[in-house]
Amino acid sequence: MSSTSANSGIDEKKYLAHHFQNMAQQNASGKLGMWLFLGQELLFFSGLFMAYFAARYFYPETFLDAHTYLDWKLGALNTVVLLTSSLTMALAVRGAQTNNNASLVMNLWLTIILAFVFLVVKYFEYTHKFDLGILPGSFYAGPEIVGQPNVFFGLYFVLTGMHGLHVVIGIGVLIWVALQAQKGVYNSVNHVFVENVGLYWHLVDLIWIFLFPLLYLVK
Amino acid sequence: MFLSQQRTNSAAADASGSEPSYLTAKRGLMSWLVTVDHKRIGLMYLVSVLFFFLVGGLFALAVRMELFSPAENYFSADTYNKLFTLHGAVMVFLVIIPSIPASLGNFFLPLMLGVKDVAFPKLNLLSFYIYVFGACFFLYTLVSGGLDTGWTFYTPYSSSSSETSVISSTFGAFVLGFSSILTGVNFIVTMHKMRAPGMTWTRMPLFLWSLYATSVIQVLATPVLAITLLLLIAERTLGIGIFDPAMGGDPVLYQHFFWFYSHPAVYIMILPGFGVISELITINSRKHIFGYKAVAISSVSIAVIGFLVWGHHMFVSGQSEFISVFFSFLTYAVGLPTAIKVFSWVATMYKGSITLTTPMWYALSFLFLFSIGGLTGLFLGALSVDVHLHDTYFVVAHFHYVMMGGTIIAFIGGIHHWWPKMTGKMYNSAMGNLGCFLTFVGFNVTFFSQFLMGSQGMPRRYYTYLEQYETLHVISTIGSQVLGLGLFVTLFCFIHSLMAGKKAGKNPWGGLSMEWETESPPIEHNFHGQPVCERGPYDYGK
Amino acid sequence: MFAKFRKEVLQRSADDHSSGEPHVLPLKVYFIVFASLMVLTVVTVGVSLLGLPPVPSIIAAILVAAVKATIVAVFFMHLIAEDKFYSVILVSTVFFMLLFFGLTLLDMDSRGFKNPEESLEYWQQFSHEKALTEEAAPE
Amino acid sequence: MNTNETQSDIWRWMPDQMSTFASNVDGLFYFILILCVIFFTLIVGAMVYFVVKFRRRTDQDETPLIKGNHTIEIIWSVIPGILLIAIFTWGFVDWMKLGTVPPNALDVRVEGYKWAWSFVYPEGIVSGELVVPVGKPVKLTMSSKDVLHSFYVAEFRIKRDVLPGRYTVQWFEATDTGEHWVQCTEYCGTSHSKMIAKVKVVSQEEYDEWISTGGGMGDDVPLADLGKMLYEQRGCVACHSLDGSKVVGPTFKGLYGVERKFTDGTSAVADDNYLKTAILAPNDTVVEGFSPVMPSFQGQLNDRQISALIEFIKSVSQ
Structure with a gap:
């Protein structure tokens, strides 16, 4: 099935839903729906970034002082991990489009492993903070910092927590897609679902690209 | 509009309609609960929205009864606070936001586009169940001590000093937001990717244009409400200290977050109402809409400018005077397209051939009530006058004229208009007109007196008030009884029609848009062949 | 400039398969993009070590992150090969986001505009003194 | 009004x-x-x-x-x-x-707290009523102790929210003597509708005389009457009734000298020093069936005013 000839005789009718005219319309609708969903996700995170900018406007010195407790090397490592997972995800989508099922499956599992690595690194970061007594909001019992440290760490946990939750959701969907891919469901005709999962994963990576400098590299 | 029949080789019987309608095609409760047919989902939404409209309405009657006199009439202060809060929350999140798009929109979008179903039928059913899931949280809130923060959940009252179940109602509103987002995504994709051949953007009925503008707002604004409510829950449980000043937050920041969603939300509420009114006035005056492009473009421009004006809710809230000037100017900018729409509707009726069916009576009362609602917005947009009028009964009257007098009247008019198509039965128009008349009179008596109260300085959300406002409160309470009666008469008219209504033909009002091509009630996959669209939906007369 | 670049990339990727299948970018593009992302991550860290004053350092960090984000969006998310409407959605979403940030930050910045008492500094300074007076003079 | x-x-x-x-x-x-x-x-x-x-x-007529x-x-x-x-x-x-606040304005600090207003004059007088001279601009620098409130006088057409954690400023210049109501227009809980206070616009002489007698609470005023004034002006009326009904806090009717049971199981007779601690540190001993929402009046009432309140409670308790 690795031939790249025109959709190599895969019967379109198999995947066509009853209310669509043809596959092109169905794929285009799927992608448009996904992009609208991504637009909505972006605005969902915009609320968090707004809270970050507002808190930073109110307590600049707290941010300068409190961010030293964040280990930027782990943050950088996580960024590299997520960017690599974005690469493998894009390669997986490319595999699906070119009927290269082997590369699709291999890259999907690579992405899942990298996502787990991201979560493990995050787990170490969180436990390191809990040991220091740095807990979100009013449970803060960490070191004395000028201004309102509970605001910075409250925000830190909400931002990275919400992003982590989206990574977990991503992993769940990726595992489901990987299992389907192993059954050979996806090929050059029916690959919209893989592409949509890829778009979602790239968005999660996009959010982290902004989160990393704003939280870890505050100067 | 020639319906060129492309013979479908499916096993459909001949076009004479011996095929069962979508109501009788499948039987049993399960066929309804797991249906992906947009028409059935539309009906399920309609029933649940009307149910919550009844619940919200009863809260409103209770509030008005309590305000009959300044003394403590029926409820204690806390119960009163819960009553007006739940009236606001149920009406906003459960009734008026999903009302027209989810019920009439779901039902008629595919029919008007000439396609079999919306782009993502399963997603459509999922958004209905998300709506039900969110509604359960509200019902749980009713049971577990209510909510007394006002539907706006302003911090720090909602995050630290309210002992009522704020978390369950905020989470309920958060979940309902997703139902609204997914409906918006569904509609935008359907309108972009699925159309009858020949139907260009300028040949679409204006109801679809307004649904498109509404869906754009739903997709772009609702997530900000979702994150605001999540942050509020985090604030109340973890105390992260963004909104609550005791922990270092800023309450005005919460108001920015909240109103960034809630002002576009009021356009989510009114735009579908505009769409319904464009349909009602053109069909009942049997005349082409005046200025199709202007009306269509003004829907979309209202949607876009609607994102720039949220600060006019916060002129006196401690927001800086400089930015208030900016918001006041843009509020007047968003007033203009609305005025253009109203003028176009009136101009449409010029030289038409107007029949006074019940939907037309609702359209006329919409024009009357919405004009008052829209014009009183001018007072609240002016900076100096708003200082006096903000958070008084003037504001209460203004938004009831726009929301109840606008969207709900258009919604009921739309139900009357499409009732024969949805149920295949006609309603008794005398009873419908009586309901409309009583609602109109009751509404004006209730809320026009509140304009006077408000400008005289009667604050909002007051359990007891100064004696000087008592007479106006009495008038308003009597008006609310008449309004309630009018709505019950309308409800009875619908139920009566379901029982004993005459059989309705394919096109009782002589409409030209595509949904009148198929039977009433339509067959399961809407059209026998694939209808082709040759000309616009309003090309009456030559 | 961008349109020429886009046509050139598409043209090079179009010649090795027929029109039936969706546009598939050559493998080389993926690895070039990945490499540039790695370099830009290093730049992000580098920029933060420059020791710029607070506001420029935020803007610099956001600019670098924005460049990385556009690269991911254009190549990995196939915006370069898809129909333009998806880019319109993305850009309009970002526009509404910036609108939200801009107006809210503008409000917070201009709070003491007419009366200095309303500004944040006044409260932090005076609430500090008010707390002292309360401790100093209990009844 | x-x-x-x-x-x-x-x-x-x-x-x-x-x-x-x-x-x-x-x-x-x-x-x-x-x-x-x-x-x-x-x-x-x-x-x-x-x-x-x-x-x-x-049915057939054509429209253009x-x-x-x-x-x-x-x-x-x-x-x-x-x-x-x-x-x-x-x-x-x-x-x-x-x-733009005129420069020579009389600066009054306004404190909004759950369900009452208190006004602090430059001379240090703390009053429950806003007494202002006619024809002179008055600048209000306002802040709240707990939740959002809003200072609204309909006759002056002024309104501004009162925020905790920040000052908000507004001014007015009364053109005529008279009494008006200040009403709270930002929802703030149970007795939001009772959070009203009086604005008295008086002639300049009357104002000076009012200031000289320490805000009408001079030493010549008998304790019980002073207590009654404090009861009405300082917000006690919003939560404590005189007729035995429960508003938010316990009623003052039949309070003095009676055994009071507290939420923590202990109990005490409601005598002078119990009432004094109840005013200054209300949440230390909360009567059963009530919630600890009373703000502390530490630093707001001097000794004479507290004893006046206690006298007033005694006079009401019969």
């Missing part, structure tokens, strides 16, 4: 104009009102006229295909546009006037 409402008091738009700013606001209000009435009669009049004139006579008319559309966009800009500019000009 004249308590005897005549018919003219109910059927009017705006309350009396009692401050310099009121006339500007009313001017713009009536300007917009006239515009609204004109546009409203135009719209509804045209609607009714068209409905009557173009009634459907037969009018798709639009650019000239009319331009006219009805430009004219409302100009009027809207006019309204905006008038509102903007008055808003700037409201924003």
Whole structure:
């Protein structure tokens, strides 16, 4: 099935839903729906970034002082991990489009492993903070910092927590897609679902690209 | 509009309609609960929205009864606070936001586009169940001590000093937001990717244009409400200290977050109402809409400018005077397209051939009530006058004229208009007109007196008030009884029609848009062949 | 400039398969993009070590992150090969986001505009003194 | 606020104009009102006229295909546009006037707390009523102790939210003597509607005399009467009733000398020092069945005022 000839005789009718005219319309609708969903996700995170900018406007010195407790090397490592997972995800989508099922499956599992690595690194970061007594909001019992440290760490946990939750959701969907891919469901005709999962994963990576400098590299 | 029949080789019987309608095609409760047919989902939404409209309405009657006199009439202060809060929350999140798009929109979008179903039928059913899931949280809130923060959940009252179940109602509103987002995504994709051949953007009925503008707002604004409510829950449980000043937050920041969603939300509420009114006035005056492009473009421009004006809710809230000037100017900018729409509707009726069916009576009362609602917005947009009028009964009257007098009247008019198509039965128009008349009179008596109260300085959300406002409160309470009666008469008219209504033909009002091509009630996959669209939906007369 | 670049990339990727299948970018593009992302991550860290004053350092960090984000969006998310409407959605979403940030930050910045008492500094300074007076003079 | 409402008091738009700013606001209000009435009669009049004139006579009558008319559309966009800009500019000009506080204003600090107002004068007087001289600008620097409130005097046409954790400022200049109500217009909980206070505009001499007697609470005033004034002005009335009914806090009727059971199981007789600690540190001992929401009056009431309150509670307890 690795031939790249025109959709190599895969019967379109198999995947066509009853209310669509043809596959092109169905794929285009799927992608448009996904992009609208991504637009909505972006605005969902915009609320968090707004809270970050507002808190930073109110307590600049707290941010300068409190961010030293964040280990930027782990943050950088996580960024590299997520960017690599974005690469493998894009390669997986490319595999699906070119009927290269082997590369699709291999890259999907690579992405899942990298996502787990991201979560493990995050787990170490969180436990390191809990040991220091740095807990979100009013449970803060960490070191004395000028201004309102509970605001910075409250925000830190909400931002990275919400992003982590989206990574977990991503992993769940990726595992489901990987299992389907192993059954050979996806090929050059029916690959919209893989592409949509890829778009979602790239968005999660996009959010982290902004989160990393704003939280870890505050100067 | 020639319906060129492309013979479908499916096993459909001949076009004479011996095929069962979508109501009788499948039987049993399960066929309804797991249906992906947009028409059935539309009906399920309609029933649940009307149910919550009844619940919200009863809260409103209770509030008005309590305000009959300044003394403590029926409820204690806390119960009163819960009553007006739940009236606001149920009406906003459960009734008026999903009302027209989810019920009439779901039902008629595919029919008007000439396609079999919306782009993502399963997603459509999922958004209905998300709506039900969110509604359960509200019902749980009713049971577990209510909510007394006002539907706006302003911090720090909602995050630290309210002992009522704020978390369950905020989470309920958060979940309902997703139902609204997914409906918006569904509609935008359907309108972009699925159309009858020949139907260009300028040949679409204006109801679809307004649904498109509404869906754009739903997709772009609702997530900000979702994150605001999540942050509020985090604030109340973890105390992260963004909104609550005791922990270092800023309450005005919460108001920015909240109103960034809630002002576009009021356009989510009114735009579908505009769409319904464009349909009602053109069909009942049997005349082409005046200025199709202007009306269509003004829907979309209202949607876009609607994102720039949220600060006019916060002129006196401690927001800086400089930015208030900016918001006041843009509020007047968003007033203009609305005025253009109203003028176009009136101009449409010029030289038409107007029949006074019940939907037309609702359209006329919409024009009357919405004009008052829209014009009183001018007072609240002016900076100096708003200082006096903000958070008084003037504001209460203004938004009831726009929301109840606008969207709900258009919604009921739309139900009357499409009732024969949805149920295949006609309603008794005398009873419908009586309901409309009583609602109109009751509404004006209730809320026009509140304009006077408000400008005289009667604050909002007051359990007891100064004696000087008592007479106006009495008038308003009597008006609310008449309004309630009018709505019950309308409800009875619908139920009566379901029982004993005459059989309705394919096109009782002589409409030209595509949904009148198929039977009433339509067959399961809407059209026998694939209808082709040759000309616009309003090309009456030559 | 961008349109020429886009046509050139598409043209090079179009010649090795027929029109039936969706546009598939050559493998080389993926690895070039990945490499540039790695370099830009290093730049992000580098920029933060420059020791710029607070506001420029935020803007610099956001600019670098924005460049990385556009690269991911254009190549990995196939915006370069898809129909333009998806880019319109993305850009309009970002526009509404910036609108939200801009107006809210503008409000917070201009709070003491007419009366200095309303500004944040006044409260932090005076609430500090008010707390002292309360401790100093209990009844 | 004249308590005897005549018919003219109910059927009017705006309350009396009692401050310099009121006339500007009313001017713009009536300007917009006239515009609204004109546009409203135009719209509804045209609607009714068209409905009557173009009634459907037969089912077949033809209607002209009018798709639009650019000239009319331009006219009805430009004219409302100009009027809207006019309204905006008038509102903007008055808003700037409201924003700039005149330099020689009398500076009064306003404290809003759950369900009462207290006013701190430059001379250190703390009063539950805002007593101001007529014809002199008064600057209010306001902040709240707990949740959002809003300081609204309808007759002066002024309103500004009162935020915890920040000062907000507004000013007014009363043009006539008289008594008006301050009302809280930002929802703040159970007794939001009881959070009202009196604004007394008096002549300059009366004001000076009021200040000299320590805000009407001079040493010559008998303790029980002083207690009654404090009870009404300092917000006790919003939560503690005199007739035995439970509002938010326990009633004062039959309170003095009675055994009180607390939430933590202990109990004590309601005598002088119990009442004093209850006023200064209310949440240490909370009576059963009530919630600890009472704000502390530490630093707000001097000893004489506390003993006056206790005398008043005694006098009411019989």
